Amino acid sequence: MTGEAKTNAPQVAPAVSVVGPDDGEMIVLGATRMRVLEDGSHTGHRLAIAESVLAPHTQGPPQHRHAQHDEGFYILSGTVRFTVGDEDYDATVGTLVMVPPGTPHTFANLTDRPAVMLSTFTPDLYVQYFRDLQDVLAGGRPLTPQANIDAMSRYATEPATDLA
Numbered sequence: 001m002t003g004e005a006k007t008n009a010p011q012v013a014p015a016v017s018v019v020g021p022d023d024g025e026m027i028v029l030g031a032t033r034m035r036v037l038e039d040g041s042h043t044g045h046r047l048a049i050a051e052s053v054l055a056p057h058t059q060g061p062p063q064h065r066h067a068q069h070d071e072g073f074y075i076l077s078g079t080v081r082f083t084v085g086d087e088d089y090d091a092t093v094g095t096l097v098m099v100p101p102g103t104p105h106t107f108a109n110l111t112d113r114p115a116v117m118l119s120t121f122t123p124d125l126y127v128q129y130f131r132d133l134q135d136v137l138a139g140g141r142p143l144t145p146q147a148n149i150d151a152m153s154r155y156a157t158e159p160a161t162d163l164a
Contacts, residue, residue, distance in 0.1 A: 017042035019037045024037050027131060027133075027134045028134065028137075029130065029134060029143070030137075030143070031055035031058050032055065032058055033052070034050050034052045034130055035051045035052075036048070036050045036127060036130075037049045037050060039127045040121075040123065040124025040127060043124070045123050046122060047120060047121070047122050047124060048121040048122075048123075048124035048126070049118065049119070049121075050118070050121075050127070051076075051117070051118050051119075052117050052119060053114055053115070053116050054078070054107075054108075054114065054116075054117070055109065055114055056111060056112050056114060057110065057111075058108060059108045060106045060107040060108045061106055062145065062148065062160075063083060063104050063105060063106040063159065064104065064157055064158060064159050064160055065101075065102055065104050065105075065158055066099075066101050066102075066125075066126065066155075066156060066157045067157065067158075068101060068123070068125055068156040069101060069122055069123055069124075069126055069156070070098065070099065070100055070101060070120075071099045071105075071119065071121055071126070072096065072097065072098045072099070072119065072120035072122075073096070073097040073098075073107065073117050073119050074095070074096045074118040074119075075091045075092060075094065075096075075097075075115070075116075076093065076116040076117060076118060077114070077115060078111060078114055078115025078116060079091065079109070079110075079111050079115060080107050080108070080109055080117055081107065081108050081109070082097050082105060082107045083108075084099070084103060084104065084105045085160075105160075125155050125156065126157070128154075129151050129152065129154070129155045129157070132151040132154065133147075133151055
């Protein structure tokens with residue numbers, strides 16, 4: 001070795017983020033409640049995570065494609081129907097659905113019971129979309145299909161109109 005290791009230099013460790021069961025940012029979109037557990041601010045914007053509770057008979061967003069992020073869904077309770085292109089998948093507890101960029105998809109809770117899922121966004125790009133939708137509702141405006149499309153377009157996402 002040509003030099004001595006410096007042992008007296010302060011070691012800076014990344015801050016650890018801990019979100020308790022009653023913590024996190026709550027986003028309410030009609031009958032869907034989303035708790036943002038990580039918005040990307042602690043991960044260098046590489047990853048965001050949210051827990052969503054879908055009320056019974058909740059339709060999800062229109063089928064859409066993300067150009068710049070992967071989206072993952074892990075089912076914690078209930079059953080969530082995923083439509084990917086023209087195929088339906090009923091995801092039950094313990095199922096992971098990973099959706100890469102460019103893949104058309106949507107989801108819904110068609111059952112009589114609530115469903116809970118953990119969602120990941122890599123990178124964190126899409127969390128702000130949900131905040132924007134909540135702002136539309138908070139501003140007293142209806143969450144129309146066009147308002148949804150306008151919000152999607154700000155986050156490299158578009159409806160899969162070829163499947164409508």
